[in-house]
Amino acid sequence: MDLSLESISLPPWDPARADDWNEAYEKVENYLRACRVGSHLQRARLTALVLQRVHDRLQADPSEGDQNIPGTAINEVRNRIEEWIGHYLPQQVTQGKSISLGNSMLALYLGDGPTRWPYAFLDSANLPNELAEVIRARIVRTGPDFAFSSMVPREIDLGLMPELMESAMESFEDVPVLRTVFAWCIFLGLLGFLFWYTH
Amino acid sequence: MNEASSVPPIPIKVINPVRHSAQRRVFFFSCVLALTSMAIWLMADILWRGGLTGVETAMLALFVPLFGMVAFGFVQATIGFFVLLKRGKDKGEIMVTLPSEEQDLSQLPATALLIPIYNEDVPRVYEGVRAMFLALKEAEVHRRFDFFILSDSTDPNKWIEEEVEWIDLCKQLNAFGRIFYRKRHIPINRKSGNISDFCRRWGKCYRYMVVLDADSIMEAKTLIKMVQVMEANPQTGILQTVPQPIQGETVFARMLQFAGHCYGPIFQAGLNYWQADNGNFWGHNAIIRTAPFIEHCALPSLPGSGRARFMSHDYVEAALMRRANYQVWLTYTLGGSYENLPPTMIDCAKRDRRWCRGNFQHSWLLLAQGFKPINRLHLTIGILSYFCSPLWLIFLGLGILQYHRDEARTIQPFDADIGLSSYLDVGGGKLAWMLFIVTLVLLSFPKVMAWLLIMGNRAKRLSFGGGFRVTLSVVVEHLFSALMSPILMLFTSLSVFFVVIGREISWGTQCRDAGGVDWPSILRAHTWHTLTGAAVAMIAYQINPVFFLWMLPITVGLVLSIPISALLSHEGMGHLFSHIGLFCTPPETNKSPLVAQMEKRLEAIRNELPPPEWLQRHLGIAQVLLDPYINAAHVSLMRVKQKLTHGMTSYYKGLCDRLLTGGPEALNRRELLALLRNADSMAFAHDLLWKMPNRLLPTWWTMAMRHYNILTSQQKSPLYR
Numbered sequence: 001m002d003l004s005l006e007s008i009s010l011p012p013w014d015p016a017r018a019d020d021w022n023e024a025y026e027k028v029e030n031y032l033r034a035c036r037v038g039s040h041l042q043r044a045r046l047t048a049l050v051l052q053r054v055h056d057r058l059q060a061d062p063s064e065g066d067q068n069i070p071g072t073a074i075n076e077v078r079n080r081i082e083e084w085i086g087h088y089l090p091q092q093v094t095q096g097k098s099i100s101l102g103n104s105m106l107a108l109y110l111g112d113g114p115t116r117w118p119y120a121f122l123d124s125a126n127l128p129n130e131l132a133e134v135i136r137a138r139i140v141r142t143g144p145d146f147a148f149s150s151m152v153p154r155e156i157d158l159g160l161m162p163e164l165m166e167s168a169m170e171s172f173e174d175v176p177v178l179r180t181v182f183a184w185c186i187f188l189g190l191l192g193f194l195f196w197y198t199h
Numbered sequence: 200m201n202e203a204s205s206v207p208p209i210p211i212k213v214i215n216p217v218r219h220s221a222q223r224r225v226f227f228f229s230c231v232l233a234l235t236s237m238a239i240w241l242m243a244d245i246l247w248r249g250g251l252t253g254v255e256t257a258m259l260a261l262f263v264p265l266f267g268m269v270a271f272g273f274v275q276a277t278i279g280f281f282v283l284l285k286r287g288k289d290k291g292e293i294m295v296t297l298p299s300e301e302q303d304l305s306q307l308p309a310t311a312l313l314i315p316i317y318n319e320d321v322p323r324v325y326e327g328v329r330a331m332f333l334a335l336k337e338a339e340v341h342r343r344f345d346f347f348i349l350s351d352s353t354d355p356n357k358w359i360e361e362e363v364e365w366i367d368l369c370k371q372l373n374a375f376g377r378i379f380y381r382k383r384h385i386p387i388n389r390k391s392g393n394i395s396d397f398c399r400r401w402g403k404c405y406r407y408m409v410v411l412d413a414d415s416i417m418e419a420k421t422l423i424k425m426v427q428v429m430e431a432n433p434q435t436g437i438l439q440t441v442p443q444p445i446q447g448e449t450v451f452a453r454m455l456q457f458a459g460h461c462y463g464p465i466f467q468a469g470l471n472y473w474q475a476d477n478g479n480f481w482g483h484n485a486i487i488r489t490a491p492f493i494e495h496c497a498l499p500s501l502p503g504s505g506r507a508r509f510m511s512h513d514y515v516e517a518a519l520m521r522r523a524n525y526q527v528w529l530t531y532t533l534g535g536s537y538e539n540l541p542p543t544m545i546d547c548a549k550r551d552r553r554w555c556r557g558n559f560q561h562s563w564l565l566l567a568q569g570f571k572p573i574n575r576l577h578l579t580i581g582i583l584s585y586f587c588s589p590l591w592l593i594f595l596g597l598g599i600l601q602y603h604r605d606e607a608r609t610i611q612p613f614d615a616d617i618g619l620s621s622y623l624d625v626g627g628g629k630l631a632w633m634l635f636i637v638t639l640v641l642l643s644f645p646k647v648m649a650w651l652l653i654m655g656n657r658a659k660r661l662s663f664g665g666g667f668r669v670t671l672s673v674v675v676e677h678l679f680s681a682l683m684s685p686i687l688m689l690f691t692s693l694s695v696f697f698v699v700i701g702r703e704i705s706w707g708t709q710c711r712d713a714g715g716v717d718w719p720s721i722l723r724a725h726t727w728h729t730l731t732g733a734a735v736a737m738i739a740y741q742i743n744p745v746f747f748l749w750m751l752p753i754t755v756g757l758v759l760s761i762p763i764s765a766l767l768s769h770e771g772m773g774h775l776f777s778h779i780g781l782f783c784t785p786p787e788t789n790k791s792p793l794v795a796q797m798e799k800r801l802e803a804i805r806n807e808l809p810p811p812e813w814l815q816r817h818l819g820i821a822q823v824l825l826d827p828y829i830n831a832a833h834v835s836l837m838r839v840k841q842k843l844t845h846g847m848t849s850y851y852k853g854l855c856d857r858l859l860t861g862g863p864e865a866l867n868r869r870e871l872l873a874l875l876r877n878a879d880s881m882a883f884a885h886d887l888l889w890k891m892p893n894r895l896l897p898t899w900w901t902m903a904m905r906h907y908n909i910l911t912s913q914q915k916s917p918l919y920r
Contacts, residue, residue, distance in 0.1 A: 023892065023893055027889060030904055030907075030908055031827070031889055034826055034827055034907065034908075035827055035828070068891075068892050070892055071890035071891065071892065074889045074890045075890065078886070081827075101831070102831035102832075102882070103835050105827055106366070106828065106831050106832050106835055108828075109366075109828040109831075109832075110366070150399070150493075151395050151398050151399050151493045151497045152497055153497040153498055153499040153500070154497065156519075156564065156567050157567060157568035158563055158564065158568075159566030159568055161562070161563050161564075161565060161566045162502045162563070182700060
């Protein structure tokens with residue numbers, strides 16, 4: 001993207017869809033802010049460029065005009081980001097798989113790309129070599145590699161205990177009524193005992 | 200990642216700490232038996248006037264395990280006292296095998312540090328990891344230790360917070376490939392399942408693993424020494440350290456912290472004296488030899504129709520390790536191993552309730568084949584430690600009944616000069632006093648011995664804030680613990696009762712005031728204690744005013760349980776106590792750089808301006824949907840994409856629609872988790888959220904977008920807590 005100051009020009013004023021363009025501006029700016037583009041100037045330039053592109057596309061294909069302009073603008077900015085990162089990682093391959101946009105975004109973030117090079121964000125014309133290096137170095141590979149072990153539980157010979165406990169406990173735990181009866185028996189037994197003992 | 204170490208262990212043994220362990224055990228248990236039998240005799244003699252009634256027989260039967268536990272603790276502390284009093288190293292401690300000559304630390308075998316987490320305080324966990332990583336780096340051994348944060352969190356927001364913090368931490372420390380994060384989608388078998396999952400996937404890569412708790416940290420030198428000791432003792436399967444409590448803010452936590460530091464050493468030395476190589480595993484702050492653990496310590500399910508799993512896995516794993524003839528040691532002299540304690544009595548009761556359930560499951564194993572007798576004893580003590588509370592309660596109840604009955608019949612049994620009292624030339628009443636005083640001494644004297652040890656050593660005394668402060672702290676701690684004992688007895692008794700009838704106890708959520716006191720919880724938890732205490736006091740007074748006085752140590756604590764609990768939970772009072780040096784502990788006076796660094800960072804994090812409450816409640820969801828980087832990170836960390844059936848696709852699409860059109864409140868926790876687990880849905884939802892016109896978005900999302908703007912403009916960290 002051409003990011004010279006001369007390139008900043010907002011799309012022509014269209015009173016009929018002013019609210020849509022306003023919302024598109026707000027969304028694109030917010031999205032760039034979420035991408036950690038901290039510079040107001042850079043955000044304004046990029047937002048203007050994105051909106052200009054959307055406008056140009058609408059001019060070329062008026063049928064797109066029926067679509068939601070903020071959504072189209074966000075689509076545009078995301079495509080720009082993908083294209084821009086693709087510049088840095090043209091044919092990078094890890095373990096036979098292409099690096100996804102997600103991984104590239106993560107690499108960009110880990111390399112502090114937008115913070116350290118705020119004016120290079122989406123600028124295809126002036127790619128700092130250092131940024132490219134940082135992004136390449138920061139591609140995260142999941143790991144560590146598995147080294148599988150078999151950890152199979154072995155039954156413990158519990159001796160006499162299961163025979164002593166199992167049947168009683170099973171019926172006790174499985175029948176909620178029994179639990180309630182047990183609690184009430186304790187209470188009534190206690191009352192009865194107190195009565196007997198104090199008389 | 201470290202490769203599986205091919206460095207052979209170097210068996211250098213200077214002293215055999217197992218030597219004489221059998222004799223030590225005989226001596227220890229003989230002392231316990233002698234003390235208990237003498238007390239039983241005294242008790243029987245007191246009760247045996249005019250023949251034993253049913254109630255008296257029951258009281259005597261209950262007295263045996265109750266006094267047995269008291270005698271056990273006393274003998275353990277006394278022996279520990281003499282062990283510590285002796286100059287030089289304890290030859291029965293595993294650390295004597297640590298080679299004295301300098302070793303090449305670059306040759307240390309690969310060790311994994313495991314931090315299993317479950318909906319924990321994320322900054323606390325990660326700052327602990329940061330502090331340990333930096334300490335290991337400073338010691339130039341960080342390449343020999345890998346960190347694994349093993350998450351079983353079920354809170355969607357915690358999950359995202361954990362992921363984001365992990366990325367941020369690795370970024371800041373340049374620690375990708377050294378600190379790993381794993382989230383289990385299905386948390387089978389809780390913590391032990393989490394550890395087993397690690398063992399199955401990566402266990403082979405590491406000769407040792409150090410298991411930590413979410414709130415525990417360890418010094419680099421401690422970790423290094425643990426590995427060295429394991430290397431020097433190839434037959435050792437588990438080496439357990441004693442975690443020292445730190446960072447107590449409330450009065451309760453500070454008091455427990457002080458008790459741990461002040462009284463703990465004599466009990467630990469005594470414990471090591473009799474258990475030697477038959478030690479126990481406490482679940483964390485321990486190093487484990489991975490291969491035998493994988494081979495022998497996989498836990499089967501419990502018998503019964505539900506095929507439940509062991510909730511307290513640690514004791515069982517120690518028993519299984521011992522069954523495989525690997526030693527399990529406790530090291531009480533190593534130091535540099537820390538943990539946090541529950542801040543309030545209610546939190547402590549909640550923790551105890553979990554442990555109680557787990558310990559009761561161990562009753563299945565008491566007769567298990569191949570277990571060592573000492574492991575059976577560990578399991579029994581674990582069960583008894585909870586069962587003693589209801590036994591004490593029943594004992595007290597029977598005592599009241601017996602007293603009432605004797606009063607009603609105007610019998611004065613203590614005046615009769617029969618039985619042992621006739622030979623000792625004392626009346627029955629004096630005999631009862633004697634037993635009462637002996638019991639008090641057995642309960643209190645360990646604290647006196649611990650105090651004496653501190654007072655006799657200038658450096659130790661100063662580390663506790665000086666002689667006056669440590670003395671005052673011991674007195675105040677003793678007073679509070681006496682008041683707390685009946686409250687904790689009722690808490691534990693209720694837990695035992697609910698475990699027996701298979702019921703869960705609900706505690707509700709916390710709601711603390713400015714001083715950190717959660718009044719609704721305190722009132723909910725303690726009102727019945729107060730009423731019980733008042734009722735017992737009234738009954739005792741009705742029976743006899745003298746009996747009322749005898750019951751005061753029990754009833755005062757119960758009646759005042761609400762103000763006691765409020766005072767103990769008060770952070771402001773805790774800070775005041777800290778300011779005046781009450782309950783001062785060595786880690787406070789000689790703060791470890793590791794702990795200091797962690798506290799400093801945590802303090803800074805807590806001082807950051809948090810997002811508004813409505814956003815904070817769903818911050819994780821907001822972040823993962825709004826933030827392109829966090830969304831990318833989450834999607835990247837998901838499994839390889841799976842092909843979904845048409846029904847599943849519709850289900851996820853429905854969830855996305857509800858989330859975007861209704862806000863996070865529209866989905867329950869399970870639905871949010873399901874959505875978070877599906878990478879495609881998360882990428883789709885992120886895309887759609889940004890593309891949706893504002894008029895179609897609910898207020899929650901439009902507000903969240905605006906607030907997120909402010910949050911992302913803070914350049915401190917992306918982890919706006």
